[in-house]
Amino acid sequence: MELLSYLGVYLILFFMGMRLLQNGLIFYTESRLTDWISSSTNHLVKSVLIGMTATALLQSSSVVLIITISLVTIDVLTYKQTIGIILGANIGTTMTGELLTINHILPYPLIFVIGVICLILNKQKIYYFGCVCLGLGSIFIAMNGFQSLMPIVNRTFTFTEIFTTNEYVVNGIVIGTIASAILQSSSATFALTAAMVQEGVVPLANAIAIILGSNIGTCVTGLIAAITASKQAKLVAITHTAFNIITVCIAVPFYSFLQSIAVQLATEPIQQLAHIAVIFNVFSVLIVLPFIPFIINKLT
Numbered sequence: 469m470e471l472l473s474y475l476g477v478y479l480i481l482f483f484m485g486m487r488l489l490q491n492g493l494i495f496y497t498e499s500r501l502t503d504w505i506s507s508s509t510n511h512l513v514k515s516v517l518i519g520m521t522a523t524a525l526l527q528s529s530s531v532v533l534i535i536t537i538s539l540v541t542i543d544v545l546t547y548k549q550t551i552g553i554i555l556g557a558n559i560g561t562t563m564t565g566e567l568l569t570i571n572h573i574l575p576y577p578l579i580f581v582i583g584v585i586c587l588i589l590n591k592q593k594i595y596y597f598g599c600v601c602l603g604l605g606s607i608f609i610a611m612n613g614f615q616s617l618m619p620i621v622n623r624t625f626t627f628t629e630i631f632t633t634n635e636y637v638v639n640g641i642v643i644g645t646i647a648s649a650i651l652q653s654s655s656a657t658f659a660l661t662a663a664m665v666q667e668g669v670v671p672l673a674n675a676i677a678i679i680l681g682s683n684i685g686t687c688v689t690g691l692i693a694a695i696t697a698s699k700q701a702k703l704v705a706i707t708h709t710a711f712n713i714i715t716v717c718i719a720v721p722f723y724s725f726l727q728s729i730a731v732q733l734a735t736e737p738i739q740q741l742a743h744i745a746v747i748f749n750v751f752s753v754l755i756v757l758p759f760i761p762f763i764i765n766k767l768t
Contacts, residue, residue, distance in 0.1 A: 471620050478613035482656055485606030488583075490526055492599030497525050512760060515552020516753065522553075523560025527567075527655065530689040532557045533708060537693050540701040547700045547707075548764050554708045555753045558683070562749050564655040565742035568662055571608040580605025611659055618667035637677045637723050641716060644681020654686040658745070665737045672737050673727050679745050680719060683712045707763075715752035 523532045536553050539545040579601050586598025648657040658679060665675040687709040694705035719726065730744040 471617060474613070474617055478610045478617070479651075479656065481606050481613065482610035482659060483653070485603045485608075485610060486527060486653070486655065487603070488599045488606065489603030490528060490531065492596045492601075492603060493525050493527070495596035495599070512552045512757065515549060516556040516559075516757075519553035519556025520560040521556070523557040524563040527564050529557040529561035529654070530652065530686060532560070533690040533705070534693045537690065537697055537701045537704055540704055541697045547703050550704045551707065551760055551764065554704065554711065555756065558712070558749045559746070559753060561654060561686075562742070562746040565658045565662070565745050568607070568611055568659060569736070569739045569742045571611050574604070574608065576605050576608035576612075580609065607659075611663065614660055614663035615667055618663055618669045621664070621669055636674055637720060640674045640677025641681035641684070641720075644678035644683075645685040646681075647678070648682035648685025649688040650685075652686075652689050654682040657682040657685070658741075662738045662741055665741055672730060672740055675737075675741050676726055676730060676744055677723070679741060680716045680748070683749075684709075684716060687712055711752075711756060715748075715756065718752075718755065719748060 519532060519536075522535075523529045526532060532553065536545065536550050540547065540550060583598045583600070583602025583605055586594045586601060589595070589598075644657060644661070647660070648654045651657055661670070661675050661678045661682075664670040665672055670678075687705070690705040690708050694702045697705075726744060726748065729747065730740040733743040733747075734740050
């Protein structure tokens with residue numbers, strides 16, 4: 469019970485940090501991001517870059533997808549224009565993982581304090597800079613909190629039965645999908661998984677499967693947002709879900725190869741996990757890109 473209480477506190481702190489970071493970044497970039505997304509052309513590569521940049525800045529693929537669905541609903545964007553944004557969002561969301569790999573470098577307690585001071589001063593531009601600092605500080609404190617709980621998790625729960633069977637890849641994908649769908653955040657799923665792999669609670673091989681699954685689970689937010697939207701907006705959410713499911717299925721036969729690449733990328737498990745998430749999403753986009761014109765012609 470105590471473990472769940474602490475986990476709940478750190479999750480709340482993590483989500484609060486994400487929201488503060490988003491609010492601060494939105495203040496500085498909102499008008500440009502909206503213009504970038506709404507000016508998305510039929511040039512696929514440009515749309516991918518727009519989706520990637522917007523998601524990296526907002527630290528949330530779900531937010532970008534919801535904005536995109538809203539713009540389709542009011543006919544600012546067409547379904548054809550959204551495909552690249554969807555693909556780019558999948559790459560941009562991996563920047564959160566990369567950000568978490570530097571938590572041991574940044575003086576996050578100091579960043580947290582600076583954020584609090586800026587919020588107390590309550591002057592507009594300084595206030596939102598404070599949101600960014602307080603958000604970053606909260607995220608890193610939560611990440612360290614997750615890691616501090618892992619020895620207790622290791623003593624309390626056993627993952628042997630789940631991760632030592634022949635179906636460990638499928639089990640990991642299912643766990644990642646469910647966790648991301650419940651938390652409504654692939655970033656939170658990554659943070660928890662990264663803490664477990666860093667502390668040796670879950671092997672890297674299994675952690676990669678969980679991250680693949682989180683790509684599927686994060687689609688739930690878009691599907692919910694599209695329930696009351698237009699037909700084309702629903703198609704955007706369905707396409708996003710189908711893309712993520714298909715690319716994960718494509719990755720499964722090459723799973724051992726993904727593991728071997730991850731080990732070569734860095735020495736720290738959390739860095740290996742973050743880097744392989746970037747590589748998987750980039751290659752997923754590159755694999756799908758040649759088929760996009762065919763998909764658009766069939767669906768529009």
